[in-house]
Amino acid sequence: MTAASPPRPARVYVFATCVVDLMAPQAGLDVVGLIRRAGIAVDFPAGQSCCGQPAYTSGFNDEARRVAAAQLDLFVADQPIVVPSGSCAGMMVHHWPRLFADDAPRRAQAERIAAQVVEFSHFARDVLGLADAQGLGQAPVTRPVKVALHTSCSARREMGVHAPSRALLAALPGVEIVQQARETECCGFGGTFSARHPSISGAMVADKLAAVREAGAEVLVSADCGCLLNLHHAAQAQGGVATGQPRCQHLGSFLAERIGLAGGAWQVTD
CATH class of the missing domain: 3.40.50 (Rossmann fold)
Structure with missing residues (x-):
């Protein structure tokens, strides 16, 4: 890491994404292995599923909100959330807060989570x-x-x-x-x-x-x-x-x- 790199956290969450979990689990395991190689502990909330992007981009906002809300409740600690997908990370950072524009408590929760999300390639370069x-x-x-x-x-x-x-x-x-x-x-x-x-x-x-x-x-x-x-x-x-x-x-x-x-x-x- 360079002098300008972010500090290395003791623990991170990994949000694997539904595609990795169901179709390419080895990719998720490899990401976890690279993080642990650096001495960083990995928390993997077992209830995680989808970021809601398929429903959201198809115009089903209510369904996307239900899926997103279930994910928001999983990440309670103030630590980075590493996501091995730029597409899903973009959904979490940019679109979760918009989904809850009319729900102040959920919007605040979504904005907090969005600030913790780090796409994997950025994390691998800047932190690892x-x-x-x-x-x-x-x-x-x-x-x-x-x-x-x-x-x-x-x-x-x-x-x-x-x-x-x-x-x-x-x-x-x-x-x-x-x-x-x-x-x-x-x-x-x-x-x-x-x-x-x-x-x-x-x-x-x-x-x-x-x-x-x-x-x-x-x-x-x-x-x-x-x-x-x-x-x-x-x-x-x-x-x-x-x-x-x-x-x-x-x-x-x-x-x-x-x-x-x-x-x-x-x-x-x-």
Whole structure:
């Protein structure tokens, strides 16, 4: 960490997100492993579920409020809430307070929680110090690998996630970040968008994967498992790594793999 880095907390919460919990649990375990590696205790409220974003972005505000309220009641201590998804972190920071605009006690609670939320890539760079040699330590995995970075739309625009994710990848020995032509474009997931408009979503993810292949990337890394879910299944449908498709991996898992922690593999429940 640098002199300007935030102080390292003794404990943090992890809000895993529903996609990580149900579809990619190893990514959550890898994030927890990286935090514990720094000597920070992790609290994981067992009742957590969804941030409410699917309902909210589909116009079901009452349903989103019920889901969000249940999450608000879980985080009672004044400690950081690390979220391994820029999209979900953006919902918690920017939209939870708006959901409770007409409920003063809940709004105050939402604003307090919003101030505690830290998206994982920011936490890994600024608190864990994984973008500098001191925090990174001696990374045992140095095999050369070409990596493309995908940052979700809301993570990039609401939470400013792209720069810290790139810094973390750039610090790893043997990692070459390749620029793909559609880096700033949506992958086509968009929460319920992919279910409501599958043909459009399918065309978008096909374009994204084509750009990643053309850039020569072996691994496609993202800090959002929602996007990775879409990208992974699209890559598998086109034949997977055997046909030149990239391996899709959460940033936390890729960091854990290169640092030498157990796990480190993108695992999705089909």
